[in-house]
Structure formats: C-alpha cells, structure tokens
Amino acid sequence: MSKSISLSLVLAASLGLAACSGAAENNTAATNNAAVENASNAAENAMNAAENATNAAGNATNAANAMNASNAM
Known part of the structure; x- marks a missing residue:
C-alpha cells in the first residue's frame, strides 16, 4: 500500500511542477512524457x-x- 502511495505522490508532484512552469507554450508532448x-x-x-x-x-x-x-543449545 505504501508503494502505491509513494508512486502517486511522486507522479502528482512531478506533474504539478510541470504544470507550473512559466513557459507553458514551449512545453511539448515529448517533454511532458x-x-x-x-x-x-x-x-x-x-x-x-x-x-x-x-x-x-x-x-x-x-x-x-x-x-x-x-x-x-
């Protein structure tokens, strides 16, 4: 259970950081992937x-x- 929680937190944090970048128009699908x-x-x-x-x-x-x-013994 803790493994799935860890994975969820890491993914949420990384996606949150990617979403908060200042140059959203320069982000590509490859960068996000x-x-x-x-x-x-x-x-x-x-x-x-x-x-x-x-x-x-x-x-x-x-x-x-x-x-x-x-x-x-």
Whole structure:
C-alpha cells in the first residue's frame, strides 16, 4: 500500500511542477512524457529500495534467530 502511495505522490508532484512552469507554450508532448517517465522511474527506484530494505530487515531477523537458536543449545 505504501508503494502505491509513494508512486502517486511522486507522479502528482512531478506533474504539478510541470504544470507550473512559466513557459507553458514551449512545453511539448515529448517533454511532458519525459517528465512522467522520469517520475515513474524514480518511483520504481524508491519502491525497489523499500523492498531491498524489507529484505535486509528480514535477513537480519533470520540471522538473529539463528544465533539465538545456536546459543540455546
């Protein structure tokens, strides 16, 4: 759920910045598409980082549990 919220916020922020530019007549579809693609890539990178952090936390938990199990013997 937090991944979809992150993606929504990044996309909304990037589109808001693109919409507030002072030279609206100079904006082209290609520029807008590039901004959306960049925002999408940034959101995907953020989601991957969050997933990696979750995996690292799980690995740390597993390591701690293994140490506790070996100490109990």
